[in-house]
Amino acid sequence: MAQRILVVDDEHSIVTLLQFNLEQAGYQVITAFDGEEALEKVNHESPDLMVLDLMLPKLNGIDVCKELRQRQLTIPILMLTAKDEELDKILGLELGADDYITKPFSPREVVARVKAILRRSQNTVVEDKPKAIEIGKLMIYEEQYEAYFRGKELDLTPKEFELLLYMAKHVGRVLTREQLLNAIWNYDFVGDTRIVDVHISHLRDKMEASYIKTVRGLGYKLEGNGKRE
Numbered sequence: 001m002a003q004r005i006l007v008v009d010d011e012h013s014i015v016t017l018l019q020f021n022l023e024q025a026g027y028q029v030i031t032a033f034d035g036e037e038a039l040e041k042v043n044h045e046s047p048d049l050m051v052l053d054l055m056l057p058k059l060n061g062i063d064v065c066k067e068l069r070q071r072q073l074t075i076p077i078l079m080l081t082a083k084d085e086e087l088d089k090i091l092g093l094e095l096g097a098d099d100y101i102t103k104p105f106s107p108r109e110v111v112a113r114v115k116a117i118l119r120r121s122q123n124t125v126v127e128d129k130p131k132a133i134e135i136g137k138l139m140i141y142e143e144q145y146e147a148y149f150r151g152k153e154l155d156l157t158p159k160e161f162e163l164l165l166y167m168a169k170h171v172g173r174v175l176t177r178e179q180l181l182n183a184i185w186n187y188d189f190v191g192d193t194r195i196v197d198v199h200i201s202h203l204r205d206k207m208e209a210s211y212i213k214t215v216r217g218l219g220y221k222l223e224g225n226g227k228r229e
Contacts (some may be wrong), residue, residue, distance in 0.1 A: 002028040003118060006047035008038040008064070009054055009080060021107040022114065035059025039067060042075065049112065049118055052097070053080040061090055063080060076117045076158050078110070093198040098159045099185065100195075115184045116144060121158035133168045139167050139209065140168050149207040156206065163168040163199050167212070167222040176219035196220075 005027045007018045012033070015215040019029040029116070032047050034057045034157050041047065054061035065077055098117050100109060137183040139148040142165055147154045156164065161211040165176060177193035185195070200220055204212055213221050 004030060005039050005050040005114060006030045006032060006038065006043065006045065008032045008035070008041075008048045008050060008056065009053040010034060011053075014053075014080075017107055021111055025111045025115070027114070033057075034035045034062060035061065035064045038064050042068065042073065047075065049078065049114060049121075051074045051078045051080065051114070052085070055082070062095065065095045071129070072155065074155075076121050076159055078113055078117060080105070082123060090194065090198065093195060094202075096157050096202075117158065120162045120184075133165075135168055135171055135222065136211065138168070138207065140165055154206050157202075160202055160206075161201055163196075164203055164222075167226055171222050171224050174215045174218050176223045179219065205227055 007015050007029055008031075009015050009018075010033050015031050015033070019031060024027050030047055031221075032041045032189055036058045038052065038056070039059070042050070052061045052064060056064070059067075061079060065079075067190070068075060068077070069214070074096075077097040077099075080099045080103060081100050082103050087210050098121075099113055101113060131141070131143065133142065137150045141147070146160060147156060147161060148165060154164075163180065166183050171205065177196045180196045181193055184199075200212060211223060213223055215221060
């Protein structure tokens with residue numbers, strides 16, 4: 001069954017362009033033209049991913065993102081932004097969007113990013129005896145797409161989980177922002193590593209901050225004992 005993509009933009013030409021290219025890539029496309037309609041479509045259509053413009057009538061993209069995360073809905077979100085919406089990009093990421101792309105964009109790039117996000121957000125079938133990566137009080141079940149800290153399940157977005165998992169597989173090693181960007185986002189992000197910093201901040205908020213150490217001038221590392229050097 002084709003995965004369902006909700007495209008939300010008040011410019012009909014952009015919606016038509018994205019719908020054509022996503023359908024050519026094998027996706028089923030649902031459309032909405034304002035923020036309120038987008039929330040209704042999420043409720044009734046259960047899309048697998050949302051392509052969400054920030055500047056929308058009735059309810060803007062930031063408020064849509066905030067509402068979805070307050071409901072604890074983890075639908076992956078790819079934001080569409082204009083070049084001068086720098087603060088909105090960062091705010092959107094802080095509210096739980098998985099990625100952003102700046103207008104004007106290539107439809108092929110949008111499709112590539114949608115594929116990358118969906119590939120990382122797919123849960124694996126649960127086995128009878130799940131295998132865990134254990135790091136101090138942190139437990140990560142890769143095949144179940146679940147992570148626990150001190151026995152409590154962490155509420156992670158797909159990108160946050162992938163970032164934590166990658167760092168766990170390289171525990172104790174210093175990983176540069178560029179390494180993390182390439183490993184998790186899997187495409188050229190034009191050298192903008194702030195998305196890494198935002199997701200690291202989210203992870204620190206959801207578990208003990210001391211588990212992820214900043215190595216000044218280099219990057220980050222996940223430490224097995226949760227203590228800073």
